[in-house]
Amino acid sequence: MKVLSAIVPCYNSAAYMNHCIDTLLSGGQAVEILIIDDGSTDQTAAIADAYVQQYPDRVRAIHQENAGHGGAINTGIRQAQGHYIKVVDSDDWVSPDALQQILRELERFVSQQLEIDLLISNYVYEKVGVKHHVIQYANALPEKRILSWDEVGNFRIGQYILMHSVIYRTALLRSCGLKLPEHTFYVDNLFVYIPLPSVRSLYYLNVDLYHYYIGRADQSVQERTMIRRIDQQLKVNRLMLVQVNLDQVENPHLRRYMLNYLEIITTVSSTLLIISGTPENLDKMKSLWSFIRQQDTRLYRKMRFGVLGQAIHLPGRAGRHLVRLVYTISRKTVGFN
Numbered sequence: 001m002k003v004l005s006a007i008v009p010c011y012n013s014a015a016y017m018n019h020c021i022d023t024l025l026s027g028g029q030a031v032e033i034l035i036i037d038d039g040s041t042d043q044t045a046a047i048a049d050a051y052v053q054q055y056p057d058r059v060r061a062i063h064q065e066n067a068g069h070g071g072a073i074n075t076g077i078r079q080a081q082g083h084y085i086k087v088v089d090s091d092d093w094v095s096p097d098a099l100q101q102i103l104r105e106l107e108r109f110v111s112q113q114l115e116i117d118l119l120i121s122n123y124v125y126e127k128v129g130v131k132h133h134v135i136q137y138a139n140a141l142p143e144k145r146i147l148s149w150d151e152v153g154n155f156r157i158g159q160y161i162l163m164h165s166v167i168y169r170t171a172l173l174r175s176c177g178l179k180l181p182e183h184t185f186y187v188d189n190l191f192v193y194i195p196l197p198s199v200r201s202l203y204y205l206n207v208d209l210y211h212y213y214i215g216r217a218d219q220s221v222q223e224r225t226m227i228r229r230i231d232q233q234l235k236v237n238r239l240m241l242v243q244v245n246l247d248q249v250e251n252p253h254l255r256r257y258m259l260n261y262l263e264i265i266t267t268v269s270s271t272l273l274i275i276s277g278t279p280e281n282l283d284k285m286k287s288l289w290s291f292i293r294q295q296d297t298r299l300y301r302k303m304r305f306g307v308l309g310q311a312i313h314l315p316g317r318a319g320r321h322l323v324r325l326v327y328t329i330s331r332k333t334v335g336f337n
Helices: 017-025 044-054 068-079 096-111 170-175 188-193 223-228 230-243 252-276 279-295 297-304 307-311 316-334
Strands: 004-010 031-038 059-064 084-087 118-127 133-135 166-169 202-214
Touching (some): 004 096, 017 096, 252 316
Parallel strands (some): 031 059, 118 202
């Protein structure tokens, strides 16, 4: 078995996938690279096959009918042969130096038969026209030792664990029953969130592994695109509520973290609906919060009357204007979108 399976979902990625794959190849024989060609109509398939021909013992190309980002990741999880899994989007890349450091730790876990469920590392926003912004976790996570959730500190706003920062143990992803919805954007939130209750041990390495590129006009995280695809964001938001019952999360530290993360995602959904300003989308916001109340009245009260819940429910045009202003400031400060 390889130490790490790198899943690279590709849909019409010919213009930029080479850089992503080349950085993963720096991992040598310890890494298998699964290029998931998700029904591409450009040269993606040919590029993937060329890599297989050149690196037959390190690269596999899987061609499938289009199933969306979630469908491609599902395929990668099923096909992975490595002890651990990392998802790397085809327009992003990894740092070769950081990858080497992480592989040394993963190899140690495997050789010593340490079942570390989750390795966390830093990631870097690579936003066009803006100095790169590093998200690291040293204040919340003790470095270079096996941790339980009881030893995890408080995460700051903008510091939550995202797909860019996680490497999961392959067996855990399979045993927790993770299956992402097909033809749906923003499933990376589910990829991180759903397995967390199954995580018993985690490890933090303070290296900047993942470089998250923001700049393509058609990118799913662009504000206009997110508003246009708001129904998919809402679908993911609802699935987070349905698929994990927070009352059944045993560890109180993990339960608090997951509640905070759920609040953040719900705030993002609500803020985008408010920013769009259409009557239809304002009704969708009401529907989202009604759904939360129907699912779990106690959870609804915690979220609705918390700081974020009260902020996005400020009444009238003045309230909506304030939400837009706070969103704009947060976007410039944190660096998202």
